[in-house]
Amino acid sequence: MKIEEKTMDGRYLRSIMTRQKLLDAARELFYEVGFEKTTISKIIKRAKTGYGTAYVHFKGKDELLIMLMENVMQAFLDMADTPFLPTSKSDAKQLILKQVTAFLNMAKSNEKIMTVFSEAIGLSQSVNEKWNEIRQINIHFITKDITYAQTMGLARTDLQAEIVAKSWFYTNENYQWAIIQNATTSSIEDIAWTITTMYVDGLYLDFEQ
Amino acid sequence: MKIEEKTMDGRYLRSIMTRQKLLDAARELFYEVGFEKTTISKIIKRAKTGYGTAYVHFKGKDELLIMLMENVMQAFLDMADTPFLPTSKSDAKQLILKQVTAFLNMAKSNEKIMTVFSEAIGLSQSVNEKWNEIRQINIHFITKDITYAQTMGLARTDLQAEIVAKSWFYTNENYQWAIIQNATTSSIEDIAWTITTMYVDGLYLDFEQ
DNA sequence: TTATAATACTGACACCGCGTCAATATGTTT
DNA sequence: AAACATATTGACGCGGTGTCAGTATTATAA
Known part of the structure; x- marks a missing residue:
């Protein structure tokens, strides 16, 4: 089944994890310092990903919040x-x-x-x-x-x-x-x-x- | 009279004019492109003053609007x-x-x-x-x-x-x-x-x- | 097994806006 | 005309954004 194939795909799994790490980090920062003072740099630092990665998964800060x-x-x-x-x-x-x-x-x-x-x-x-x-x-x-x-x-x-x-x-x-x-x-x-x-x-x- | 003295002071008059030029330019830009897209650079360019001048007269964009x-x-x-x-x-x-x-x-x-x-x-x-x-x-x-x-x-x-x-x-x-x-x-x-x-x-x- | 393709990640880069401040210009007073 | 007071200036450092060519990782085909 295609779904299983996709679930079993290690790359896909990794991207899901990365996405989730970014969402978690963003949520924490939004709660701690508010929306304005949260920056992409801070988010990726906490999520332990590279800077560009955030933009691979989300259009920007706004979209991160909308997902949350x-x-x-x-x-x-x-x-x-x-x-x-x-x-x-x-x-x-x-x-x-x-x-x-x-x-x-x-x-x-x-x-x-x-x-x-x-x-x-x-x-x-x-x-x-x-x-x-x-x-x-x-x-x-x-x-x-x-x-x-x-x-x-x-x-x-x-x-x-x-x-x-x-x-x-x-x-x-x-x-x-x-x-x-x-x-x-x-x-x-x-x-x-x-x-x-x-x-x-x-x-x-x-x-x- | 002190008031007249101050009015007669060319430096003071100049600063009043400069201030007004900044206010006028700011108003125009606010109306044309909105608050967010108006920048100090655009304002001083239109007002024909130097960049730092805006900060001599106002704390920033916010204060300009509040004055208006x-x-x-x-x-x-x-x-x-x-x-x-x-x-x-x-x-x-x-x-x-x-x-x-x-x-x-x-x-x-x-x-x-x-x-x-x-x-x-x-x-x-x-x-x-x-x-x-x-x-x-x-x-x-x-x-x-x-x-x-x-x-x-x-x-x-x-x-x-x-x-x-x-x-x-x-x-x-x-x-x-x-x-x-x-x-x-x-x-x-x-x-x-x-x-x-x-x-x-x-x-x-x-x-x- | 290895070569190739597909996908995901990365950070240096170019850009923009802010606010500051030492330097400079302009006007006033002595 | 020297000394002073005031007003103006723009280069600079900072910090944020979004992009993209290059790199790493995983999957597939030969």
């Missing part, structure tokens, strides 16, 4: 299209609260890499583009959810779904960065509850029944 | 402590709508420099710090306004003022960047109205009177 982010990025994308089919305002609130909490907790539990990522968003074109993808996809799904709630007669229809969706995502995103930087005194639960309450009470309709 | 931003920064700060003394929910809504509209319009009318600024926030430590000052001051005043509304019995008290304030500022800020990047199809009026409505309806209390 793959898992987290995928988690963000998976999270975006969680089913959302509320039957009432309180049901919606519960679902949204759960999702916000999950979103903020995911950021918190990937604190280290997210910190590097947030630094790199400003510094690297390609990292910035990656994050914008996640933004767009999230906003798209939130818009869909709002439209659904409006169709079901749960949410007011005088508000444009997309504008609301952006506003809601921005709030979540910014709290995410704040939490990662420990720039907030409130707990995740308090934050999640507060912003969810405001969001739901601002968007959803009340029924006296 | 001075007016806009001041406008942001002035805007932050606009008096806010609403007597009712609808009064509050009107005041807030006015302020949001002003905020977004200010960004739009300073589009070029704000675009450079947003690029530089990720790239330059000092520019980032400057913007964070503006963030903090704004959040401080918004918190104060919310607390006032709560004291007056206009806004619900089960929400923590500071969390709400941050969330509100983040929304405004992100729409500001979106507008500057033309990353939005909605008009400023629609955006301002939608986010204000959500905000006010989520935070303020209704009275049946």
Whole structure:
């Protein structure tokens, strides 16, 4: 089988190992000194490879980070299209609260890499583009959810779904960065509850029944 | 008079001119090729001065931009402590709508420099710090306004003022960047109205009177 | 087994941007 | 016109980037 042939190829194995050594070294350095202060020279020195080798495996520092982010990025994308089919305002609130909490907790539990990522968003074109993808996809799904709630007669229809969706995502995103930087005194639960309450009470309709 | 003496000093006058030439060249280049691609070499070449001269007048590229931003920064700060003394929910809504509209319009009318600024926030430590000052001051005043509304019995008290304030500022800020990047199809009026409505309806209390 | 091909690794090199500073030019005062 | 004060200058050292011709290692063919 071709796969086995390739696995058995000593050169291929070696290149996989080298690649991994570079990824490990890069991760360590990103955590220790941040994205900007990490250089290719430092990475290859720690990985014990030659300078040019880094460029054989990756386009540069940016790509190294993007590879390290793959898992987290995928988690963000998976999270975006969680089913959302509320039957009432309180049901919606519960679902949204759960999702916000999950979103903020995911950021918190990937604190280290997210910190590097947030630094790199400003510094690297390609990292910035990656994050914008996640933004767009999230906003798209939130818009869909709002439209659904409006169709079901749960949410007011005088508000444009997309504008609301952006506003809601921005709030979540910014709290995410704040939490990662420990720039907030409130707990995740308090934050999640507060912003969810405001969001739901601002968007959803009340029924006296 | 000392001022006149200084004005009459040819050396001082020359240095003022040189400084201005550098600022002009920097502005042009920032607009033409952005912050990152503008270099000191390009600036001094356009300003027709020697290389070291730029460093006599400014610490570097960052400071050049900060000087160019001075007016806009001041406008942001002035805007932050606009008096806010609403007597009712609808009064509050009107005041807030006015302020949001002003905020977004200010960004739009300073589009070029704000675009450079947003690029530089990720790239330059000092520019980032400057913007964070503006963030903090704004959040401080918004918190104060919310607390006032709560004291007056206009806004619900089960929400923590500071969390709400941050969330509100983040929304405004992100729409500001979106507008500057033309990353939005909605008009400023629609955006301002939608986010204000959500905000006010989520935070303020209704009275049946 | 040995020659040849394929693949992976390497570091010297050319380039670019930064900030400094000793030297120089220009303007002012005595 | 000498001495002083101030402003300007560009060559230099530093550190980062990405490339590429050459070298080493492994696989395959003869």
